[in-house]
Amino acid sequence: MPTSGHSPNLPSSFRDPSGFLFYEHGELYRRIHTRYREHYDALMGSGLYKALTGAGLLIGHEECGAETKKTEGTYKVVKPEPVPFISYPYEWCFSQLKDAALTMLEIQKRAFHSGMSLKDASAYNIQFMNGHPILIDTLSFEKYQSGQPWVAYRQFCQHFLAPLALMSLKDIRLSSLLRVHLDGIPLDLASRLLPCRTFLRFPLLMHIHLHALSQRYFAGKKIKKTNIKLPDLSALGLVDSLESAVQSLKWRPQGTEWGRYYEDTNYSSPGYQHKKQIVSDFLDTVKPGRVWDLGANTGIFSEIAASKGMEVISFDGDPAAVEKNYLSHRPKERSRILPLVLDLTNPSPAAGWDHRERMSLAERGPSDVALALALVHHLAISHNIPLGMIAEYFSGICKTLLIEFVPKEDSQVQRLLSARVDVFSGYDQQAFEREFGAFFTLKNSVTIKDSHRVLYLMLKK
Amino acid sequence: MTKTFLIVAAAVFFVVHGFFIKNAYAYLDPGSGSYMFQLLIAATVSGLFALKLAWKKIVKFFKKPSPKVK
Numbered sequence: 001m002p003t004s005g006h007s008p009n010l011p012s013s014f015r016d017p018s019g020f021l022f023y024e025h026g027e028l029y030r031r032i033h034t035r036y037r038e039h040y041d042a043l044m045g046s047g048l049y050k051a052l053t054g055a056g057l058l059i060g061h062e063e064c065g066a067e068t069k070k071t072e073g074t075y076k077v078v079k080p081e082p083v084p085f086i087s088y089p090y091e092w093c094f095s096q097l098k099d100a101a102l103t104m105l106e107i108q109k110r111a112f113h114s115g116m117s118l119k120d121a122s123a124y125n126i127q128f129m130n131g132h133p134i135l136i137d138t139l140s141f142e143k144y145q146s147g148q149p150w151v152a153y154r155q156f157c158q159h160f161l162a163p164l165a166l167m168s169l170k171d172i173r174l175s176s177l178l179r180v181h182l183d184g185i186p187l188d189l190a191s192r193l194l195p196c197r198t199f200l201r202f203p204l205l206m207h208i209h210l211h212a213l214s215q216r217y218f219a220g221k222k223i224k225k226t227n228i229k230l231p232d233l234s235a236l237g238l239v240d241s242l243e244s245a246v247q248s249l250k251w252r253p254q255g256t257e258w259g260r261y262y263e264d265t266n267y268s269s270p271g272y273q274h275k276k277q278i279v280s281d282f283l284d285t286v287k288p289g290r291v292w293d294l295g296a297n298t299g300i301f302s303e304i305a306a307s308k309g310m311e312v313i314s315f316d317g318d319p320a321a322v323e324k325n326y327l328s329h330r331p332k333e334r335s336r337i338l339p340l341v342l343d344l345t346n347p348s349p350a351a352g353w354d355h356r357e358r359m360s361l362a363e364r365g366p367s368d369v370a371l372a373l374a375l376v377h378h379l380a381i382s383h384n385i386p387l388g389m390i391a392e393y394f395s396g397i398c399k400t401l402l403i404e405f406v407p408k409e410d411s412q413v414q415r416l417l418s419a420r421v422d423v424f425s426g427y428d429q430q431a432f433e434r435e436f437g438a439f440f441t442l443k444n445s446v447t448i449k450d451s452h453r454v455l456y457l458m459l460k461k
Numbered sequence: 462m463t464k465t466f467l468i469v470a471a472a473v474f475f476v477v478h479g480f481f482i483k484n485a486y487a488y489l490d491p492g493s494g495s496y497m498f499q500l501l502i503a504a505t506v507s508g509l510f511a512l513k514l515a516w517k518k519i520v521k522f523f524k525k526p527s528p529k530v531k
Contacts, residue, residue: 149495149496149499149500150499151492151496153495153498153499154492154494154495157495206502206505210498210502211494211495211498214494214495214497214498214501215494215495215498216494217494218493218494218497219494223493223497228500230499230500230503231503231507233507233510233511234499234503234504234506234507234510236510237503237506237507237508237509237510237511238499238502238506240506240509240510240513241506241509241510
């Protein structure tokens with residue numbers, strides 16, 4: 001995980017004046033500044049911290065004693081529970097973003113009843129642990145100033161409501177706007193992109209369209225803050241209204257390229273079972289802690305790794321496949337699979353201030369094992385990526401590679417080549433072994449029954 | 462549809478101008494637009510929430526209590 005230049009501070013936490021995260025001896029700590037003292041004490045003393053951590057809504061932490069160095073202005077140093085993998089809202093499927101939004105609103109409701117409020121509602125403060133969304137920023141709370149509007153209202157609309165509305169009512173791929181707009185989708189942009197019929201949906205009319213108009217109207221104008229105090233009912237009503245707006249947004253995965261992929265392969269039933277057995281055997285050989293399943297589709301092979309107690313990040317470029325994957329594991333109390341939307345030919349870059357606020361995919365690795373099953377032909381043939389470059393990239397994101405080579409004789413490759421000229425004369429098993437052999441040591445290989453496909457186990461050199 | 466929107470928008474701006482913009486000297490950003498907007502919609506969201514709570518109470522009153530397990 002990158003730190004801020006020569007400082008051990010985490011570059012993603014520099015904006016918060018209440019404290020920051022830092023590494024010491026490889027462990028992550030949070031420094032709480034004296035200026036945040038009354039709010040921290042209120043969080044801990046009101047019973048809110050206990051209630052939220054007990055409900056799995058807020059990450060737990062331990063207060064550190066004298067063993068940690070306290071600099072001037074430090075009130076406390078705490079050690080938060082580690083998050084196994086940091087993911088970003090632009091990598092989440094629709095239901096992940098929706099669940100994260102509802103989690104944020106539930107926290108705000110509970111905070112309000114304890115005399116506190118969220119001072120920010122950034123989607124980046126939510127992470128998925130054990131398959132469920134959880135707030136990881138302990139310093140997001142402040143004592144509620146009676147009668148004051150919710151300061152995080154704009155942020156909530158930009159980070160959650162606008163992208164969810166666009167994904168649900170316009171196009172699921174618009175979630176990629178979050179990758180460009182790191183502080184959420186500007187409401188005027190969301191308002192322009194949403195279909196006209198959303199003007200007839202009262203919550204969206206209010207929280208997006210009129211909200212955007214209000215922002216535009218007041219931008220550049222000077223106002224005097226009024227002495228008007230909002231009733232408590234209004235604060236609760238706002239959260240309730242946002243909750244209804246989020247709940248009303250739905251998206252059903254359909255019509256994308258991989259929706260029926262597993263029902264449309266060229267494996268025979270014994271061949272498919274054989275493939276599962278080989279993957280299982282290879283994983284037993286390596287015994288990894290963390291697995292990245294690249295091109296996981298709905299996560300059939302991720303489940304094999306998860307069933308062995310491994311923590312799996314299950315990547316796929318198709319939002320429908322990721323949605324199905326997430327929904328199938330959501331009912332479990334503890335899921336070891338985190339499905340994420342990722343186009344491997346254009347993986348998440350380093351982003352934000354100084355390219356350091358949000359990590360690239362590679363910075364979040366390497367994984368112990370990467371699964372690349374039925375993937376290499378898509379990269380090499382559909383995307384024209386030379387085998388050597390694929391091998392080099394994989395060697396940067398994993399320590400061990402479990403990869404399937406799909407030869408030209410395979411019907412799936414023939415399908416890819418059916419509408420184009422075959423310019424891939426160098427795409428064969430010999431070239432595959434040579435190119436990957438430059439970056440990996442080939443440990444084992446098994447041909448899958450009733451097919452021409454071969455599974456390889458390789459260790460990074 | 463567009464007509465409805467224009468009416469609502471016009472009403473919002475009337476309220477904004479008439480009641481809140483009195484003396485202006487602080488700098489503003491889009492966050493201030495959101496701040497003012499919450500003041501504008503306060504009555505609406507409070508009213509809807511109060512109605513929702515009242516409706517829940519009514520439903521609860523008429524709902525038959527589930528039979529107790531002996």
